[in-house]
Amino acid sequence: MANRIFRLLDAFSQxxxxxxxxxxxxxxxxxxxxxxxxxxDLTRWGALQRRDDGAYxxxxxxxxxxxxxxxxxxxxxxxxxFMEDLCTATQQNVQLAVLDGREALSIERLAARGxxxxxxxxxxxxxxxxSGVGLVLLAHADPEFQERVLASPLHRYTExxxxxxxxxxxxxxxxxxxxxxxxxxxxxxISRSIAAPVRDADGSVIAALSVVVPVEGVDVRTLVPAVRxxxxxxxxxxxxxxxxxxx
Amino acid sequence: MANRIFRLLDAFSQxxxxxxxxxxxxxxxxxxxxxxxxxxDLTRWGALQRRDDGAYxxxxxxxxxxxxxxxxxxxxxxxxxFMEDLCTATQQNVQLAVLDGREALSIERLAARGxxxxxxxxxxxxxxxxSGVGLVLLAHADPEFQERVLASPLHRYTExxxxxxxxxxxxxxxxxxxxxxxxxxxxxxISRSIAAPVRDADGSVIAALSVVVPVEGVDVRTLVPAVRxxxxxxxxxxxxxxxxxxx
DNA sequence: GGGGGGTTTCCACTGGGTGGAAGCCGTGCC
DNA sequence: GGCACGGCTTCCACCCAGTGGAAACCCCCC
Numbered sequence: 001m002a003n004r005i006f007r008l009l010d011a012f013s014q015x016x017x018x019x020x021x022x023x024x025x026x027x028x029x030x031x032x033x034x035x036x037x038x039x040x041d042l043t044r045w046g047a048l049q050r051r052d053d054g055a056y057x058x059x060x061x062x063x064x065x066x067x068x069x070x071x072x073x074x075x076x077x078x079x080x081x082f083m084e085d086l087c088t089a090t091q092q093n094v095q096l097a098v099l100d101g102r103e104a105l106s107i108e109r110l111a112a113r114g115x116x117x118x119x120x121x122x123x124x125x126x127x128x129x130x131s132g133v134g135l136v137l138l139a140h141a142d143p144e145f146q147e148r149v150l151a152s153p154l155h156r157y158t159e160x161x162x163x164x165x166x167x168x169x170x171x172x173x174x175x176x177x178x179x180x181x182x183x184x185x186x187x188x189x190i191s192r193s194i195a196a197p198v199r200d201a202d203g204s205v206i207a208a209l210s211v212v213v214p215v216e217g218v219d220v221r222t223l224v225p226a227v228r229x230x231x232x233x234x235x236x237x238x239x240x241x242x243x244x245x246x247x
Numbered sequence: 248m249a250n251r252i253f254r255l256l257d258a259f260s261q262x263x264x265x266x267x268x269x270x271x272x273x274x275x276x277x278x279x280x281x282x283x284x285x286x287x288d289l290t291r292w293g294a295l296q297r298r299d300d301g302a303y304x305x306x307x308x309x310x311x312x313x314x315x316x317x318x319x320x321x322x323x324x325x326x327x328x329f330m331e332d333l334c335t336a337t338q339q340n341v342q343l344a345v346l347d348g349r350e351a352l353s354i355e356r357l358a359a360r361g362x363x364x365x366x367x368x369x370x371x372x373x374x375x376x377x378s379g380v381g382l383v384l385l386a387h388a389d390p391e392f393q394e395r396v397l398a399s400p401l402h403r404y405t406e407x408x409x410x411x412x413x414x415x416x417x418x419x420x421x422x423x424x425x426x427x428x429x430x431x432x433x434x435x436x437i438s439r440s441i442a443a444p445v446r447d448a449d450g451s452v453i454a455a456l457s458v459v460v461p462v463e464g465v466d467v468r469t470l471v472p473a474v475r476x477x478x479x480x481x482x483x484x485x486x487x488x489x490x491x492x493x494x
Numbered sequence: 495g496g497g498g499g500g501t502t503t504c505c506a507c508t509g510g511g512t513g514g515a516a517g518c519c520g521t522g523c524c
Numbered sequence: 525g526g527c528a529c530g531g532c533t534t535c536c537a538c539c540c541a542g543t544g545g546a547a548a549c550c551c552c553c554c
Contacts (some may be wrong), residue, residue: 059316067313068370076369100307280535
């Protein structure tokens with residue numbers, strides 16, 4: 001049954017990137033002998049690899065397949081040079097995320113030398129209601145999806161986390177109007193981020209770009225134009241229609 | 248059966264990143280109804296996604312899982328800033344590859360603005376005998392593995408491709424001795440590359456770094472120190488023992 | 495030497511996946 | 525409009541592949 005394979009693979013996470021056979025068996029709830037055979041199959045195919053110490057981790061075949069997702073293929077390739085420039089120009093951490101399920105999935109992040117270490121790495125997930133990229137993605141999502149998210153329990157990461165649906169609705173409207181959002185101390189008390197939308201050829205928002213800065217020492221407002229300009233640059237390289245210049 | 252799932256997923260490639268249900272059925276050799284159910288399972292889990300036009304492509308869940316491979320996790324994260332610096336300093340394309348099966352798998356590549364477009368993208372495979380990164384990885388692999396590769400049929404990509412086992416053995420020895428290799432017109436007539444090994448804390452070679460340059464207009468020898476220094480930098484950041492300075 | 499944790503192998507049973515077939519839907523052609 | 529075609533979805537009785545309990549194996553540590 002396919003679901004059992006998924007149960008096995010779901011046992012792997014950033015927190016637990018490597019598991020032994022019996023750990024896998026327990027984590028997936030599958031009998032040991034079943035786990036053993038399945039893991040052998042997965043390993044033969046290359047989805048898993050066995051380390052010298054006996055633990056299994058995700059193998060290159062899976063990585064290779066994963067790199068075929070159009071999201072990472074076109075968007076990431078296009079965005080990378082722009083992100084590098086933004087990283088160099090601002091000397092801050094830069095991150096690109098897409099909407100997946102009810103979370104934002106970080107598909108690339110560049111760490112600036114000397115900048116604060118970002119909690120998130122490539123492949124990690126961020127909440128929609130409490131991160132810059134999340135708010136941007138949510139703001140441009142299907143309205144009924146927005147309501148479903150706002151209606152669900154919103155985790156309060158810090159004392160500053162916005163969990164009021166009313167307040168969040170305002171924030172989403174502001175984000176759409178302004179073309180960016182500044183998120184302060186929503187997940188961790190030590191960081192803020194400025195995020196802006198990335199659009200594809202249809203003009204629909206497919207990703208969010210953000211710069212993550214420490215809570216002190218940087219005037220976030222000075223970074224807004226850089227983030228917006230970079231997001232527009234990526235959008236343009238994807239063939240997005242050029243937004244009117246207002247006024 | 249797990250193998251059937253693999254057959255389905257194997258149908259996806261860089262050449263065919265999206266397939267319809269019936270294409271999948273034919274490519275995998277599975278009956279249509281079986282394919283249908285499996286694809287539904289895979290889609291529910293997130294391994295596949297369905298596009299508006301009905302075609303399926305690899306989904307974000309698979310990408311996310313793939314990004315858990317230690318290779319891409321530690322090595323890539325560590326190597327990225329070094330690679331960016333090398334890319335900036337040389338204004339050439341930079342690539343990082345690991346050994347997987349009998350090929351080199353490119354796990355990151357950075358395109359310099361204005362440099363020639365590289366044929367390879369992240370996630371693509373390169374032959375061991377006919378690429379800079381391939382030769383470096385082969386040179387430091389298990390000797391009996393080397394012989395198996397040299398004994399297998401070696402594809403002749405261009406008129407300049409080295410396919411003589413005797414010549415290749417010499418080249419591998421030179422690569423080990425010199426700590427780098429220059430590969431000229433081995434895959435395409437238009438490009439050359441300079442490659443050097445990346446070592447982990449054990450001192451064993453786990454990856455190869457290369458700069459890819461057009462066949463004219465650049466003196467490759469001037470790039471050798473940059474590539475070697477960067478490869479050593481990455482190795483050092485991974486905790487590799489510092490190589491003696493000779494003399 | 496013996497206990498404990500993990501791993502590998504074996505094999506008879508059984509229920510979940512299988513896949514042929516029929517029905518559905520959109521499209522293009524007469 | 526009607527028909528044919530290709531692709532997609534659903535259904536269900538059958539049957540054999542995957543299942544999982546159990547026993548053996550291995551290695552480390554007390």
